[in-house]
Amino acid sequence: ESKTPINTDLVTLTRFIIEEQQRLAPEATGELSLLLNALQYAFKFIAHTIRRAELINLIGLYGQTNSTGDDQKKLDVIGDEIFINAMKASGNVKVLVSEEQEDLIIFEGNSGNYAVCCDPIDGSSNLDAGVSVGTIFGVYKLNSNSTGSIKDVLRSGNEMVAAGYTMYGASAHLMLTTGHGLNGFTLDTNLGEFILTHANLKIKNSKKIYSINEGNSFYWSNEIQNYISSLKKPQIDNNDKPYSARYIGSMVADVHRTLLYGGVFGYPSDIKSKTGKLRILYECFPMALLLEQAGGMAVNDKGERILDLIPKKIHERSGIWLGSKEEIEKLLTFIKK
Ligand code: P6P
Numbered sequence: 001e002s003k004t005p006i007n008t009d010l011v012t013l014t015r016f017i018i019e020e021q022q023r024l025a026p027e028a029t030g031e032l033s034l035l036l037n038a039l040q041y042a043f044k045f046i047a048h049t050i051r052r053a054e055l056i057n058l059i060g061l062y063g064q065t066n067s068t069g070d071d072q073k074k075l076d077v078i079g080d081e082i083f084i085n086a087m088k089a090s091g092n093v094k095v096l097v098s099e100e101q102e103d104l105i106i107f108e109g110n111s112g113n114y115a116v117c118c119d120p121i122d123g124s125s126n127l128d129a130g131v132s133v134g135t136i137f138g139v140y141k142l143n144s145n146s147t148g149s150i151k152d153v154l155r156s157g158n159e160m161v162a163a164g165y166t167m168y169g170a171s172a173h174l175m176l177t178t179g180h181g182l183n184g185f186t187l188d189t190n191l192g193e194f195i196l197t198h199a200n201l202k203i204k205n206s207k208k209i210y211s212i213n214e215g216n217s218f219y220w221s222n223e224i225q226n227y228i229s230s231l232k233k234p235q236i237d238n239n240d241k242p243y244s245a246r247y248i249g250s251m252v253a254d255v256h257r258t259l260l261y262g263g264v265f266g267y268p269s270d271i272k273s274k275t276g277k278l279r280i281l282y283e284c285f286p287m288a289l290l291l292e293q294a295g296g297m298a299v300n301d302k303g304e305r306i307l308d309l310i311p312k313k314i315h316e317r318s319g320i321w322l323g324s325k326e327e328i329e330k331l332l333t334f335i336k337k
Contacts, residue, residue, distance in 0.1 A: 013036075014037065014040075014193065017033045021033050024180055031113055032161065034091075036162065038086050043166040047189075079120035079124075079135065080121075083098065083120045088107050092110075094115060094148035094152070095148045096115070096118070097116070097118070099119040099315070104314060106149075114140065115140040115142060115152040116138070117314075119136045119279070123249070132250055132256075133167075133168055136251070136286050137165070137282065138285050139160060140160055143155075156309065157285035162178045162179070177289055181201075182198075184196075185197060201259065204261070205262075207261055210228065210231050211246050211254045213267070224335070230334070259291070262323070263323050264331065266322075268319040276301070276318050278318065279315055280316050283320075288306035291322045291323065296328070298328075299320075299321050301335065
């Protein structure tokens, strides 16, 4: 038993990945473990680059727009390059979808068995304001007898073998699932290691916090208007206090708060954005998988499970609601009438 106040038996992400592989898949080839290590390298490099951004004045417009028409900031481009190079160098990735790349990327000449979907720097429009941004990712194992094609990523979210995000805030926080619960890690920049800090994280079953861009309320359906209005009324089971509103405008930051505190986050489709704003493959699916693994829920505008959707295009969008089970069930009573 350690007598010193220092934890000398740290669970690093590297150790966690190896132990999970030995515990859950002793017969595994270790390829997914290698891929997860390539992912963590990319997150460390992006975290380092963002931290230096203000110093070397990387902030500011890069003067081009990306596939979805957003103004690209220099960090978007650098984050994307770091991510693409790390996935290519791993030798385990055959197919890559990036929010910053119009077309699918196929890495020729390697025997990789995985496809990765990612948003390298999500929320970057808030970057100059010092708001936390993040990298969101989801991993599919190639279909059997596939040599790597778009068919490997136009699949239901239920087939993702790993997913998560790294939020770059005061510290870098990596929330990861490989289908056996949700575990959170915090980057120790001195060690250069992600350390396990939120083992087997579960979301509260209910919490009176709602997170949505009220600036869109004029465009919401009547059902959503009625639902959000009901949250603003004094709640009998909350000492007659209404719900609190919390909205950061960076999905990774809003989802991270929702996981840690509970509540409900929504970006519904509306008459302005008929298919919603958030992209299925590298925003909705990874967040939905994390929430379900934490005991929460994630549904679309019709109340269908996000993970059951099957995208037809790699940048396809969907309305999404995610959060505490009882909060989503309350929402469903409004949208499934
Ligand atoms: P709005 C950031 O640009 C983003 O893609 C997500 O990170 C975030 O949840 C959403 O858009 C915010 O959109 O319309 O509320 O500014």
